Amino acid sequence: MSSKKVLTAINIICFIIFVLIQSLIFFLKILDYSLDGSRNGIDDVIFYIGTYLLTSIIYLIPQTLILFNNKTNSNKKTIDKASKYLLTVWAVILFIQTFIIFIFAY
Numbered sequence: 001m002s003s004k005k006v007l008t009a010i011n012i013i014c015f016i017i018f019v020l021i022q023s024l025i026f027f028l029k030i031l032d033y034s035l036d037g038s039r040n041g042i043d044d045v046i047f048y049i050g051t052y053l054l055t056s057i058i059y060l061i062p063q064t065l066i067l068f069n070n071k072t073n074s075n076k077k078t079i080d081k082a083s084k085y086l087l088t089v090w091a092v093i094l095f096i097q098t099f100i101i102f103i104f105a106y
Contacts, residue, residue, distance in 0.1 A: 018058045
C-alpha cells in the first residue's frame, strides 16, 4: 500500500472518530438543555466551541502530519484534495453545531 493511501485512510478514520465523538458531545449538550433547562447564554456557546476545538485535536493532528509529509511526498495533489474537503466539512460542522447551541443557549 502506498504512503498516499495510508495517509488518506488515516485522515478519513480520524475524521470519522472525531465526528462520532463530537456528535455525542453535541447531542448530550442538547439533551442537557432539554432535561435540565439551565441556559447560561454566551458562556455555553464559548464553552462548546472550546470543547469542539479540543475534540478537533483528534482530527487536526493527522492533518498536521499530512501537511509535513506533503513537503517530501510526490502525491501532494490527491492528499491535499482529501484534506481540503475534510477541513471544509470540519468548519461547516463547527458553524452549524455552534449556531444550534447558540439557539438553545438563549
